[in-house]
Amino acid sequence: MKRIIIDREKCDGCLNCNIACISAHEEGSNFYTVNLQSPDAETRNFIKFDVGKGYLPIFCRHCDEPECVLSCMSGALEKDPVSGHVQYDENKCAACYMCVMNCPFGVLKPDKKNRTKVIKCDFCDDKPDGPSCVKACPKQAIVVKEVNL
């Protein structure tokens, strides 16, 4: 499957991946117009900083054995057998947040506006030109690669 491979040494913490992610999920927006102050502005990827290690990109791994899917009691989270990506169906979700609890890497989060859905990487719906965050990374700290699991 395709996975966003992280080279954390290259990350400069510019947060372009955040903007790209928010923009990708605000229909019709671009880098100029995306409303970063909207209550709907949510990023699905995170850059943490550690004095010793530098910037640490936290991106959904679409795990081989996804704990979030195993914990989902509504069927909203499913691992797509073809793409291998963990897809989320907002309409099915009951917002129990077992997935938030079960993601060992702290990638998942409730939506901040209403807490009625989960904010999770959708690999930009497997668009042919790849996830928006990857395209927006000026350092190629994140790149899409095919991984054999």
Add this chain to the structure above:
Amino acid sequence: MKIVIIGASAAGISAAKTIKVSEPETEVVIISKEDSVHSRCMLHKFLGHQRDAKGISFIADDFFETAGITWLNNTTVISLDPDKKTVTTHDNQTISYDKLLIATGAAYFIPPIPGLRESKNVYGFRDLNDAKLLDRECQTAKNAVVIGAGLVGMDAAVALLERGLNVTVIEMTKDVMSLQLDHQAARAYQQLFEEAGAEFILEDKVVSVDVNDVGRGTTIHLASGKAVPADVIVIAAGVRPAFNFTQGSGIKTNHAILVGDDLKTNLKDIYAAGDVTGIAGIWPNAMKQGRVAAINMLGEKLLYEDRYALKNTVNFYGLTTLSLGNINPEPEENCEILIREDRHNYQKVVLKNGIVLGVIMQGDIGGTGFWQYLIKNKIDISGKNKDVFSLSFADFYDLDQQTGEYKYAV
């Protein structure tokens, strides 16, 4: 090979799915007493009329056909013959198996209180059938009483409030959801429920129920002397693993069906998973157990190690809480308790010798999944030299260069 699974909830469905993915030619028969597959954790959405029965299903509409699974619904297994390797159903079918998975879950329990078991308007809140019965009552009832303020009781209460009933919740302990929350975290929910119209009677016990001439409970009497009128009563005082049908089969039990780490019972080719095993009565664990049992049934060896069950999330009225581990330690345990709070958050971390024993994260729970790993694996965080509340996965960040998967650097 033919695998029979009894029960079509988390463990049963997860096992069936696992089998069909790895060995599609294996014959799988699921027997369930219900005619739908639904998620118990969403019953309140059904009762609250936010979703219909289909809306609380956790599988695709065509799950059974697509996967090639035989589903005997509306069918209750009444006995098990491990020698002949058959089960018998309420309608006298005898079904043979090569391997059997018992995933019958648990059933609610009505305490032996005078009048309570006898009342016709007493319901559990365990499966869709319960919810449907309650739904019918809601059409006429005005006053609802929920006995037990655990997660199930609160689920029922939120739905009944949604339906416009007067809801009184009676709880023996001094707080709602006392297994998951501490006093402060519980108060936050209690307030939200009260704002929505609920009334709570805490630290009190039901001693008797008046039953009228048509057999319905009308008034609930409490130890304090209080009397609460009731048109409908929901009992949420706990569940018991459901394995009556195994009587006489020789299966080893101790309030639950006993299994090894491979989820095999003492009987040949019989496995159990989910609530019926008493290992961890929580959805993610049941799913995982279903999967592990399936793999073992298929002849591979996989051990179930995730016995960690002290975990839950709560989301009522948009207030979310993550609760893990030992959150209300006794003074003699000599734990260090750290608390941080603000307008939107209440956070509590229980530490002992640098090991996190429990956390409550109420408010913003985004990205808190890593705490479970720390607690489950007893990771010593004393070397982190960092405010414990600012920890995240980043503090344990490591990557597998080949697969790109994260690892814990501990």
Add this chain to the structure above:
Amino acid sequence: MNSNFSCKTCASADKKLETFISNLSVDTSHHRMEGQSIKCGFGLQGICCRLCSNGPCRITPDGPKGVCGATADTIVARNFLRAVSAGSGCYIHIVENTALLLKKTAANKGAIKGKIALAKLAEIFEVNETDEHVCAEKIADLVLADLYKPDYIKMELVEKMAYKPRFDRWKELGILPGGAKSEVFAGVVKTSTNLNSDPVDMYLNCLKLGISTGLYGLTLTNLLNDVMLGEPSIRLAPVGLRVIDTDYINIMITGHQHSMFAYLQERLIQEDVIEKAKAVGAKGFKLVGCTCVGQDLQLRGEHYKDVFNGHAGNNFTSEAILATGAIDAVLSEFNCTLPGIEPICDELKIKQICLDDVSKKANAEMKPFVFEEKESQSNEIIASVIEAYQARRGVVALNLDAEHGNDDTLTGVSEGSLKSFLGGTWKPLIDLIVKGEIKGIAGVVGCSSLTAGGHDVLTVNLVKELIAKDILVLSAGCSSGGLENVGLMSPQAASLAGPKLRAVCESLGIPPVLNFGPCLAIGRLELVATELAEAIGVDLPQLPLVLSAPQWLEEQALADGAFGLALGLPLHLGLPPFVTGSSVAVQVFTQDMLNLTGGQLIIDDNAQSAAQTLDSIIEKKRQELNI
């Protein structure tokens, strides 16, 4: 594999140039676009603040305010006003130098070539002086006196120069500028750490800077230069890389301060200097135009036929011009002198000399222009250029493109020359507009950039769309460098215009895109607009006139833009000026400005839809004028 530096160059509207650059073995800005293709979203929206050590702060969903409490609105406004202040400072620096030079030229009884310009200024400034040198000096003094006023004393010439209805509106809004240099200072102070946080106050300040920039930095620089260097006159001239003649010692000029070259360009064609060139095997010296100062020479080219070979290209053509190998020296006195020319100069042994330390290039010789030493300085410059010529010619390979550009670009258009061309009155143009033969006028101005589709791509495409809608285009700035090289300023470009405009152009023998020269000439467009408005008897916002800086590049362009908005004109930009992170900024620029000055910002990087918007604005204004 070949010797090309990289196969990834950006597109150019100028396809010959695109090919030329893609085949170069040196690195150019066109190559570097690829490496800079991913932009910082916070920067694009203008919501990154680096004003204190708590920062840089960026506005994010989790951090909706800076540490100090500054909102996106405050951060954007501060960044914007800082940029406009800097841009204004650049133009004010130019007019200051020009006025100082005029003063010294006049005091030393130097040549006054632009007698019409002098008379015009004397009339506007109400200077009654028969002696032209005394008159010129007084004019320079008046300009300098205004520039050096403190910010709390209003400049006096504003009222004399500005169109009355505009002046009144500015007064009402409280945006009449104090001393132009002090206003830059005030803008910088206002935007420093934890000072002004009121976006509206800061945007009004931008308008104030726009007025001082426009009237002084732009309009007066042109007119003062005209006095010293002669007025523009209309003619056909060659443009593009073809203008480079290898028989000569070639000096490429970059910058914005034409008057600094005045003495040198005279010297270069004097016999003794030509002899020096001949002595080393060249026929003489030639100046090769690049950037706005090249446009300035082109504009006044009638006066410099012998020394000026033509305009080769705009700012983002400068590296290509050098890469021909036929340029022996670069003389620069201001922007847009790209740092990217330095390694090319080093590699191709091109001598770099800077005449003004504000644009000191790292590897250039600094020779600050001193009026009193201009003779000796010029001789030194000539000597070192000859030295460079000897060291490099024959050693450095030539890579010419005689096909690039054209020989018939109409140049020399100004408020004066255009009016003369029309017979000394604006009436013929007004009649054409009234009759609808010319639907309206678009000033397509400003810079060239490599964004918005590539080098000059949006500019050229937009202009094609506009002329097809019978809208006459006037261009000033690096935009005209691109437009002329692709042939849109040649008379045969009339065939690309809509039927009505085409007929007008063909009958007059002019192109549908008129070249006013450098960005400074945006001031000339303002003069044209004002004179038209005066002749019709309306205020500027009522004219069927729009502005566009499709590929605005830098801070000066933002100050120009502020001028356009202060004039009350609709202003189109291809890309937003780093303000979209603030809803207040967007509201002020795109909506509220209509009520303030009558101006309006339109952002659109699509040539077709932008042209449509501008066309509908022109249509609306025509309707309101009942024409």
